[in-house]
Amino acid sequence: MLKVENLGVRYGAVAAVRDLSLSVGQGELVALLGPNGAGKSSTINALTGLVAPSAGRIVLDGQDISRVRTEDRIRAGLTSTPEGRRIFANLTVGENLRLGAATRRDPKGVRQDMERFLALFPVLSERYAQAAGTLSGGEQQMLAIARSLMSRPKLLLLDEPSLGLAPKIVVRIFDFIGQLKAEGLTLLVVEQNARQALRFADRVYVMSSGVLRFDGPPSGLADEHGLLNLYIGG
Ligand SMILES: Nc1ncnc2c1ncn2[C@@H]1O[C@H](COP(=O)(O)OP(=O)(O)O)[C@@H](O)[C@H]1O
Ligand SMILES: [Mg+2]
Known part of the structure; x- marks a missing residue:
């Protein structure tokens, strides 16, 4: 459904995202994890059109939307719930x-x-x-x-839905996210809370310092020596 190819996001001299490629298939819940400052929100904002990519392509259902206005991306089925709720x-x-x-x-x-x-x-x-x-x-x-x-939306992007919430509430929010997936919605979920994000994830990407470090099933993440601890902290 979504294909991101060699995405770059820059803020002046700062390269927030470098050469990032990822995909989200129909009906999948994909988790994008990484520590603070990894470039997760910059990636989401490039996908929704809030920031212009400096490189790469964003393809939704076979159509290159890299230069499509945000409201037209929403009409095409791509919507985000931004970090901090707004x-x-x-x-x-x-x-x-x-x-x-x-x-x-x-x-x-x-x-x-x-x-x-x-x-x-x-x-x-x-x-x-x-x-x-x-x-x-x-x-x-x-x-x-x-x-x-x-x-x-056909594809919903969630940017840190657990941010600032008490642990019990976080579990409820993710229960609901799991329910949306069960109803057939396709989701890309950005999180620092790896444990919750991985409960319903089909696949996971981990990024840090603007670069992708891991791409695979949640089980593979546990195998990579301490990757969770190294990049996410638990
Ligand atoms: N509007 C901006 N102007 C300049 N630098 C920014 C801006 N937004 C984010 N950055 C920088 O880009 C990097 C990635 O930030 P961000 O995408 O928000 O990461 P994350 O969401 O993973 O915490 C950080 O170094 C951050 O300071
Ligand atoms: Mg962020």
Whole structure:
């Protein structure tokens, strides 16, 4: 579904991502792991079009989208839930959800999805008319994911969904991510929390200092002498 070929991302003199190639197949959950500063968010932002790659190609369903605008990538089925959630704190839960559907032109389908996600997340339903900023961190992460789903993505990119959340909440967020995978959604999940990310991962990539260090099944990661400890910490 997604093929990234020799991607490079630069910020002036800083090469944040170098010669990165990866793929995500239909229905797969792929984990992209690595320590702080590895270039994970830069990779995600290049995939969504928030930063322009300095090199390489991004191919979605056979179409080169490297130069396609972000909103057109969303229309093509590629949506991300950014690091730090970026919900609109002053807008209500309902308004945040509706914004996730801004690229859609099927009001009836949008209403149906809205009802579906409110049923799936009772807490969002209870807080529907409340400012999103009043939700807890875990609830805000759920809202951020639900908002992304409102665009009806084929491929959802999650950038550190566990960031800043209590361990118990993190487990719940990943339970839900596993449920999305079971429903057939294709996912690329960026994490520093390797243990959680690997629970549902079909394949895993590890990067550090902008470069890919490992590519294989989660079981292979444990075999590579201390790779987890070296790059991820547990
Ligand atoms: N907007 C930016 N301007 C300059 N440097 C940046 C910017 N964003 C990220 N970087 C640098 O790029 C590198 C990779 O960052 P990032 O992609 O955020 O890593 P990660 O998400 O893996 O923590 C880091 O060295 C970071 O300081
Ligand atoms: Mg990041």
